Amino acid sequence: MTVHERTFDSRDALAVALAARLAQILREAVAARGAASLVVPGGSTPVAVFDHLSRADIPWAKVTVIPCDERWVASDHPDSNEGLIRRHLLRDKADTAQACSLYRQLPSPADALPDIARALGAIPRPFDAVFLGMGEDGHIASLFPGRAETGPALRIDAALDLMVLTAPAKGHPRIGLTLRALTDTRHLFLAVPGAEKRVVLAQAMANIEKGDDRLPLTALLRQDRVPVEILTCI
Numbered sequence: 001m002t003v004h005e006r007t008f009d010s011r012d013a014l015a016v017a018l019a020a021r022l023a024q025i026l027r028e029a030v031a032a033r034g035a036a037s038l039v040v041p042g043g044s045t046p047v048a049v050f051d052h053l054s055r056a057d058i059p060w061a062k063v064t065v066i067p068c069d070e071r072w073v074a075s076d077h078p079d080s081n082e083g084l085i086r087r088h089l090l091r092d093k094a095d096t097a098q099a100c101s102l103y104r105q106l107p108s109p110a111d112a113l114p115d116i117a118r119a120l121g122a123i124p125r126p127f128d129a130v131f132l133g134m135g136e137d138g139h140i141a142s143l144f145p146g147r148a149e150t151g152p153a154l155r156i157d158a159a160l161d162l163m164v165l166t167a168p169a170k171g172h173p174r175i176g177l178t179l180r181a182l183t184d185t186r187h188l189f190l191a192v193p194g195a196e197k198r199v200v201l202a203q204a205m206a207n208i209e210k211g212d213d214r215l216p217l218t219a220l221l222r223q224d225r226v227p228v229e230i231l232t233c234i
């Protein structure tokens with residue numbers, strides 16, 4: 001387990017710093033390997049980061065952006081993470097980047113899993129950067145506490161990179177990357193904005209010592225495949 005934490009004065013300062021770091025990683029990846037990949041979260045946390053990053057000078061046509069999770073809705077639905085990426089990131093200078101969609105026009109995520117897994121599998125590994133948010137219940141991506149499928153999805157030796165997942169509250173079915181895929185990256189960033197989420201982060205850290213993995217965030221912090229760079233703000 002290697003964790004580095006930096007605290008910023010505001011959400012915008014966090015977003016500016018993270019966008020600058022991601023831009024540098026993507027530029028270096030394209031220069032070194034001719035292409036770059038970036039896994040990103042949904043929700044409210046990434047919006048300001050996307051807005052700053054979309055204005056960065058990067059060879060965007062060589063960059064693939066992958067949602068870490070998706071709700072089973074088309075990309076023009078307000079709840080779609082791909083839609084969020086298209087509205088806030090794949091615009092301005094970034095409008096030539098590719099999005100790897102985790103959605104297909106099929107009735108359920110299970111119907112589309114093999115095709116989406118094939119598309120995800122075509123992206124070179126490790127990813128260049130994975131950027132995650134977290135929920136106030138300690139969920140990361142669509143790995144929620146207390147769901148039957150979360151245990152297998154958190155296994156670092158899981159056979160799968162992608163699973164059909166569910167959220168505790170009523171809502172859209174979901175599909176998302178497993179911990180194995182989320183940690184198969186050169187760089188891993190976790191954004192934890194605000195006091196409430198910092199309390200959950202402290203709890204997840206304390207749970208590492210106790211061997212208590214009930215918060216999926218704990219499993220992310222405990223793994224030793226890739227250091228976790230945490231960005232928090234007051």
Ligand SMILES: O=C1O[C@H](COP(=O)(O)O)[C@@H](O)[C@H](O)[C@H]1O
Pocket residue numbers: 040041042043044045046068069070081132133134135136140141142
């Ligand atoms: O459901 C989700 O929620 C988390 C956290 O969202 P936020 O609005 O509190 O930032 C997000 O990281 C995840 O990707 C998303 O699908």
